[in-house]
Amino acid sequence: MTPSLEARSLSLVRDGNVVLNQVSFTAAPGEVYALLGGNGAGKSTTLLTFLGFLQPSGGKVLVGGREVAADIEAARAQIAYLPEAASLYGHLDAYENLSYFLDLAGRKVTRAAIDAALDQVALPHAARTRRMQAFSKGMRQKTAIALALLRDTPILLLDEPTSGLDPVAIDEFHDMVKALAAAGRTVLMVTHDVYGACQVADRVGLLRGGRLVGSFEAAEGQRIDTETVHAAFAEREAA
Numbered sequence: 001m002t003p004s005l006e007a008r009s010l011s012l013v014r015d016g017n018v019v020l021n022q023v024s025f026t027a028a029p030g031e032v033y034a035l036l037g038g039n040g041a042g043k044s045t046t047l048l049t050f051l052g053f054l055q056p057s058g059g060k061v062l063v064g065g066r067e068v069a070a071d072i073e074a075a076r077a078q079i080a081y082l083p084e085a086a087s088l089y090g091h092l093d094a095y096e097n098l099s100y101f102l103d104l105a106g107r108k109v110t111r112a113a114i115d116a117a118l119d120q121v122a123l124p125h126a127a128r129t130r131r132m133q134a135f136s137k138g139m140r141q142k143t144a145i146a147l148a149l150l151r152d153t154p155i156l157l158l159d160e161p162t163s164g165l166d167p168v169a170i171d172e173f174h175d176m177v178k179a180l181a182a183a184g185r186t187v188l189m190v191t192h193d194v195y196g197a198c199q200v201a202d203r204v205g206l207l208r209g210g211r212l213v214g215s216f217e218a219a220e221g222q223r224i225d226t227e228t229v230h231a232a233f234a235e236r237e238a239a
């Protein structure tokens with residue numbers, strides 16, 4: 001099967017610093033790949049190269065088997081991206097924000113479809129018609145996740161998706177990601193959260209200083225062992 005996402009010896013220099021160094025991994029339809037690493041490891045940078053916002057200095061990135069640089073628009077059309085700090089408008093309510101951003105992405109959605117997505121992320125009904133400037137961080141994050149879902153793309157790139165969510169919302173989010181993968185989507189999520197990565201991912205790649213220094217895969221029907229990944233993360237961080 002052609003991987004939905006592939007980094008092939010991806011290297012990237014930003015402001016003269018090597019930020020990604022020969023990074024290779026793939027994520028296939030139906031898979032959740034978690035790129036785990038500390039601050040500055042290069043996680044967000046990796047996502048930005050898949051979106052064509054940054055160009056590799058060496059190697060390549062492919063979306064649906066096609067090099068991103070060859071057709072950036074085609075790559076972006078397949079991807080819903082949840083940025084680390086989603087910018088939604090404070091003076092608009094949740095419905096207005098979602099309609100507006102989906103319109104920009106060329107998608108027309110009904111109020112019922114928006115409600116279904118907001119149900120999926122468990123944003124309370126009473127909040128949906130309130131201006132988002134009154135939203136908590138978690139409520140904003142839920143709305144941003146709903147926006148990514150409503151894009152209805154085969155690939156999701158999620159940057160620290162659970163930041164700002166409470167423990168119940170995090171568990172619900174993980175269940176949702178697993179359901180999306182079971183329905184054939186490809187999810188690449190970047191995170192600092194060892195537990196969350198192991199909870200949800202089929203594969204975890206450990207990124208440190210721009211290098212992929214470890215790779216962990218779930219055995220059939222099992223989860224990746226959190227202790228093992230945590231030990232590797234801690235060991236590398238101390239190195």
Ligand SMILES: Nc1ncnc2c1ncn2[C@@H]1O[C@H](COP(=O)(O)OP(=O)(O)OP(=O)(O)O)[C@@H](O)[C@H]1O
Nearest residue numbers: 014015019037038039040041042043044045046192
């Ligand atoms: N706009 C930029 N210009 C130049 N260098 C940058 C820029 N943004 C990030 N970097 C550098 O690239 C490296 C990787 O940053 P990146 O944001 O990809 O890390 P990250 O793993 O996502 O970190 P975090 O967990 O803190 O979000 C860091 O050394 C950072 O200083």
